[in-house]
Amino acid sequence: xxxxxxxxxxxxxxxxxxxxxxxxxxxxxxxxxxxxxxxxxxxxxxxxxxxxxxxxxxxxxxxxxxxxxxxxxxxxxxx
Amino acid sequence: xxxxxxxxxxxxxxxxxxxxxxxxxxxxxxxxxxxxxxxxxxxxxxxxxxxxxxxxxxxxxxxxxxxxxxxxxxxxxxx
Numbered sequence: 001x002x003x004x005x006x007x008x009x010x011x012x013x014x015x016x017x018x019x020x021x022x023x024x025x026x027x028x029x030x031x032x033x034x035x036x037x038x039x040x041x042x043x044x045x046x047x048x049x050x051x052x053x054x055x056x057x058x059x060x061x062x063x064x065x066x067x068x069x070x071x072x073x074x075x076x077x078x079x
Numbered sequence: 080x081x082x083x084x085x086x087x088x089x090x091x092x093x094x095x096x097x098x099x100x101x102x103x104x105x106x107x108x109x110x111x112x113x114x115x116x117x118x119x120x121x122x123x124x125x126x127x128x129x130x131x132x133x134x135x136x137x138x139x140x141x142x143x144x145x146x147x148x149x150x151x152x153x154x155x156x157x158x
Contacts (some may be wrong), residue, residue: 008120040118044114
């Protein structure tokens, strides 16, 4: 079963990488961009065909390794 | 208008970061994970209310900066 985990910064957490991308886009003459916030995405193959079991495994993976839950949110989508 | 741009490695391109995550999850006793491939996600605020104009701006941003189109695919979702 395939899943996509998206990890994004919580609102209010500063994102210097996103700010750098905004500046770079401006200097590359890409106009019309407001704010940019960068996150991570993980395409994961889970070795089970049960969706709720897969979600449980992925939640464990997120809280233990993939996301820093103090400053980041994660979202799990089975695809 | 808000959009989410997802940049992922093309099939066949090696992903050592994903392999490292697989190994780390195993050593953290998270079982049932097959392969992991990591990508990037950008939450972008575009200064237009026209969806096709927004897509054009974001495509320019992707090809110029956000994605290396030799080894990466990008996907634009207006949200």
